[in-house]
Amino acid sequence: MADPVVIVVGNEKGGAGKSTLAIHIVTGLLHAGKRVAIIDLDLRQRSMSRFFANRAAWTSANGQTLPMPVEPDMGDGKELARAAEAEQLARFEVAFAEARAIADFILIDTPGGDTVLSRAAHGLADQIVTPMNDSFVDFDLLGQVDPVTLELQKPSIYSESVWEARKHRAITQGRNAAIDWIVVVNRMAVAAARNRQRLEERMEKLARRVGFRIGPGLRDRVIYRELFPFGLTVADLSNEVRPVAVSLAHVAARQELRSLMLALGLDGGQLDAPLDAAA
Structure with missing residues (x-):
């Protein structure tokens, strides 16, 4: 069995949509027939873990069958958050070893902030996906940008963290073991704005400087949030699975997810399946 692809969803800022992005990537992979293991390192909040617990409960209660990832047991998250760093790493x-033995993909969701577990996960990544808000x-x-001219000055703390992860990977696995880093603008407002144009220009300059790709994110749609309590995403919706009324907005959201999956180099073809929606 080939080594699994390790995808780390990371950004040291909270509220950027890491867990939302993570659960959508996982469900996209599951519907593509991949064996997926998940590790939720946001030990206190555990949004990704809760999402898939909701999924198991909803499918059982409604007599449905949906693909599920495997989640190796790390114990009680709040207890582990209070443990020494050595215990957390152990x-x-x-x-990670359990996940590596059984999965095609390992998806690791990281907390907002710099933690020993987040640094360890970044060092293992084949691909880092960084969501950021349109801001x-x-x-x-x-x-960092100049406060007067808004011209790009230098990379900031998270870019430096990714640089350290790349350096660690090159030392431990060789120079050919590069980390593919993708930054996606998440929760983007529908309307265009002058501020976005400024931001995009600085993003492109920084991308060339520190070596990341810019990919499509997920817009700020209610539908991405309304399915969370059921443990579902737009990838799961079908004629049989639809806990909410399906609209044209759901169809558009599936295409957004498909675009994201393709930008990450992942299979998004299953999202082309027709989804009947009320006009």
Whole structure:
């Protein structure tokens, strides 16, 4: 069995949509027939873990069958958050080894902030996916701009963290083991704005400087949130699975997810399946 692809969803800023992005990537992979293992390193919140617990409960209650990832047991998250760093790393290493033995893909959701577990996960990544909101507030963790001219000055703290992860991977696995880093603008407002144009220009300059790709994100749609309590995403919707009324907005959201999957180099073809919607 070939080594699994390790995808780390990371950004040191909270509220950027990491868990939303993570659960959509996982369900996209599951519907593409991939064996997926998940590790949720946001030990206190555990949004991704809760999402898939909701999924198991909803499908059981409604007599439905949907693909599920495997989640190695790291114990109680809140308890582990209070443990020493050595204990946290030890449990993560055991969980990662279990995931590596059974999965085609390992998806790791990381917390907002710099933690020992987040650094360890980034060092193992084949691909890092960084969501950010359509804002210079979020961009500040990637790059610093001049407060007068808004010209890009230098990479910021999260870019430096990814650089360290790339350096660690090159040392431990060789120079050919490069990390593919993709930054996606998540929760983007529908209307275009002058501020977005400014932000996009700085993003492109920083991308060339520190070496990331810019990919399509997920717009700020209610439908991405309304399905969370059921443990479902737009990838799951079908004529049989539709806990909410399906509209044209759901169809558009599936195409957004398909575009994201393709930008990550993942299979998004299953999202082309027709979804009947009320006009």
